[in-house]
Amino acid sequence: xxxxxxxxxxxxxxxxxxxxxxxxxxxxxxxxxxxxxxxxxxxxxxxxxxxxxxxxxxxxxxxxxxxxxxxxxxxxxxxxxxxxxxxxxxxxxxxxxxxxxxxxxxxxxxxxxxxxxxxxxxxxxxxxxxxxxxxxxxxxxxxxxxxxxxxxxxxxxxxxxxxxxxxxxxxxxxxxxxxxxxxxxxxxxxxxxxxxxxxxxxxxxxxxxxxxxxxxxxxxxx
Amino acid sequence: xxxxxxxxxxxxxxxxxxxxxxxxxxxxxxxxxxxxxxxxxxxxxxxxxxxxxxxxxxxxxxxxxxxxxxxxxxxxxxxxxxxxxxxxxxxxxxxxxxxxxxxxxxxxxxxxxxxxxxxxxxxxxxxxxxxxxxxxxxxxxxxxxxxxxxxxxxxxxxxxxxxxxxxxxxxxxxxxxxxxxxxxxxxxxxxxxxxxxxxxxxxxxxxxxxxxxxxxxxxxxxxxxxxxxxxxxxxxxxxxxxxxxxxxxxxxxxxxxxxxxxxxxxxxxxx
Numbered sequence: 001x002x003x004x005x006x007x008x009x010x011x012x013x014x015x016x017x018x019x020x021x022x023x024x025x026x027x028x029x030x031x032x033x034x035x036x037x038x039x040x041x042x043x044x045x046x047x048x049x050x051x052x053x054x055x056x057x058x059x060x061x062x063x064x065x066x067x068x069x070x071x072x073x074x075x076x077x078x079x080x081x082x083x084x085x086x087x088x089x090x091x092x093x094x095x096x097x098x099x100x101x102x103x104x105x106x107x108x109x110x111x112x113x114x115x116x117x118x119x120x121x122x123x124x125x126x127x128x129x130x131x132x133x134x135x136x137x138x139x140x141x142x143x144x145x146x147x148x149x150x151x152x153x154x155x156x157x158x159x160x161x162x163x164x165x166x167x168x169x170x171x172x173x174x175x176x177x178x179x180x181x182x183x184x185x186x187x188x189x190x191x192x193x194x195x196x197x198x199x200x201x202x203x204x205x206x207x208x209x210x211x212x213x214x215x216x217x218x219x220x221x222x
Numbered sequence: 223x224x225x226x227x228x229x230x231x232x233x234x235x236x237x238x239x240x241x242x243x244x245x246x247x248x249x250x251x252x253x254x255x256x257x258x259x260x261x262x263x264x265x266x267x268x269x270x271x272x273x274x275x276x277x278x279x280x281x282x283x284x285x286x287x288x289x290x291x292x293x294x295x296x297x298x299x300x301x302x303x304x305x306x307x308x309x310x311x312x313x314x315x316x317x318x319x320x321x322x323x324x325x326x327x328x329x330x331x332x333x334x335x336x337x338x339x340x341x342x343x344x345x346x347x348x349x350x351x352x353x354x355x356x357x358x359x360x361x362x363x364x365x366x367x368x369x370x371x372x373x374x375x376x377x378x379x380x381x382x383x384x385x386x387x388x389x390x391x392x393x394x395x396x397x398x399x400x401x402x403x404x405x406x407x408x409x410x411x412x413x414x415x416x417x418x419x420x421x422x423x424x425x426x427x428x429x430x431x432x433x434x435x436x437x438x439x440x441x442x443x444x445x446x447x448x449x450x451x452x453x454x455x456x457x458x459x460x461x462x463x464x465x466x467x468x469x470x471x472x473x474x475x476x477x478x479x480x481x482x483x484x485x486x487x488x489x490x491x492x493x
Binding site: 114116117119120121122123124125126127134135138139 | 296299
């Protein structure tokens with residue numbers, strides 16, 4: 001049993017979740033508060049990864065990350081990184097792919113808060129970010145837990161986009177889902193069973209944890 | 223003096239709703255903002271607090287809060303706002319709700335003492351009754367020492383005994399701090415209990431009125447406790463429901479005799 005693909009999967013999921021939390025939190029807060037006319041446009045763009053086949057997103061990201069594209073060139077010149085077939089490329093691709101799993105639960109959670117509670121914070125002299133951190137977030141714990149855990153779990157389960165951007169380089173881009181695919185290709189069914197059962201078990205436990213915790217948090221609020 | 227003049231047109235499914243409101247408010251004055259549901263009472267309060275925007279002007283004791291160039295955000299207005307449904311920060315304790323506004327523990331405890339909640343300072347606000355929650359919300363609204371206190375139907379979610387308790391707390395607060403207050407209500411009882419002036423909203427238009435004394439006038443027979451002569455006038459001191467009132471009487475009235483007096487809503491007795 002080689003654990004490296006699992007470690008890589010969890011490393012990728014942890015980094016993606018952290019980066020998305022930092023970037024998506026203010027974005028989801030802003031979406032929940034704004035009345036701008038471009039809100040539906042931004043919401044639709046955010047939700048696109050939910051409906052697009054991973055191959056479509058993977059294809060466009062591959063073009064964007066290519067060393068001869070403006071973005072790929074800029075990343076190489078500025079950070080000395082090559083994104084295609086590298087772990088850093090996987091992290092960025094995962095951030096795009098898992099974006100709705102972070103933004104949507106947070107936005108829904110913030111929109112479900114009582115408007116008067118948010119306004120009370122403004123009337124108390126607090127700015128938008130202070131209100132987000134000290135009032136909105138502590139009162140949206142179920143939404144926050146859902147966003148964090150679903151993003152993590154969804155990233156662990158990525159396959160298509162990971163394969164297109166990262167390929168299958170051991171210790172670099174060969175995550176658990178790709179490793180299973182290769183084992184099946186090579187008819188190593190025993191190994192594939194073991195890896196798959198582990199992923200099923202872990203995914204189930206994560207979801208069970210989310211739903212149990214949310215139930216606990218909701219009951220605690222009543 | 224607080225002066226304002228607002229005009230706001232809202233496009234709704236039922237058609238355009240136009241709110242036009244212009245009035246003045248003296249320092250320490252308490253206004254009952256009356257009107258039916260949907261007449262624009264809450265919107266006017268929100269405009270005064272800066273939670274909504276409208277064309278117009280507003281100045282508060284010489285400071286411009288709104289005109290063609292200026293528009294102060296709610297954060298910069300130092301307005302106290304009491305919402306109908308309390309709007310407390312549910313993850314915080316009573317004391318933390320107050321300290322979130324200003325880190326002034328002594329003042330927070332003074333306010334809680336005033337409304338009789340100092341024993342519950344550590345308790346989470348979700349574990350309080352409706353009346354207690356509304357009193358916490360009142361204290362929180364006072365933490366910034368507001369020049370203007372706005373109350374949006376503060377009693378409507380409370381039963382009658384809690385309503386009386388909160389009315390007492392509000393009277394106490396008004397007596398102590400003397401800030402100007404505008405209280406939206408659709409109950410005449412609340413207006414009589416707390417206010418000096420009445421503003422009536424009718425389909426978005428504000429009319430300023432004196433309180434309708436006739437509806438509340440009570441004719442009472444009372445015993446005279448003392449008489450004071452001021453020039454040619456004679457003032458009798460009488461006790462009604464624990465409050466002392468001074469009533470002008472004729473020269474023939476003496477201490478101990480019974481007189482008939484008309485108790486009007488705007489008459490304020492001393493405890």
